[in-house]
Amino acid sequence: MFLYITLGTNDLDRAIRFYDPVMATLGLVRARTLETEAGYAAPGDVRCRLWVTRPFDGKPATVGNGSMPALVADSRAAVDAFHRAALVHGGTDEGAPGLRPFGASFYACYVRDPDGNKLSAVCEE
Template identity: 75%
Template sequence: MVETFLYLTLGTNDLARAARFYDAALAPLGLVRRATEADEVGYAHPDDRRARLWVTLPFDGAPATVGNGSMPAFTASSRQAVDAFHAAAIAHGGTDEGAPGLRPYGPGFYAAYVRDPDGNKLSAVHHDPSDQP
């Protein structure tokens, strides 16, 4: 496996709320919580030995804020996984930023966009140029 990044961190102001949201929203994408600490939770694919996404209370103690223009995009195994990610995110306190559907970023680029309860923007994408309606 080629590692393209070590990990990604998103801030939260309510770790328990964020953990409930991410547990539900990331499950359809095959990601599970791998670590639970007093100030952070970490997520990864079950076969990955380390957490790649961390949701954390800010180290400096100041309130977490949203990064303008920041958006992690998660790989989805199917259009149905994108749909399930979006539905779970909304059901667990997220807000819609773009319902599941094809996007103009290339043939078969199927994505959904949400914001977590802290306002961080997330996307799930299934990109298969042969997967046309």
């Protein structure tokens, strides 16, 4: 359904220091780095599916209230690793890893990146 998702940042270098290790826990890599944005993709994917970018209009990035990309994790251990890496690299906790009431196997965590964007990692296995 989605071609890609963008998340705003006010400090691209800081965002890269956060996203590189956090996305690696889900098997994603930074595949493109430009002056104003960094793109993350699964190995072998020709398109970056997650972009962290300074806003195109030049105004400060702000957090979308109610916005949250949920990223697929292959295992509960990957959800745990995502959460740990986010906290170690400047993110904040919005919900520790655990089962959620959205399905019998819906295991998720919630964090905010250094700019305040909310992210989730979810394993449904």
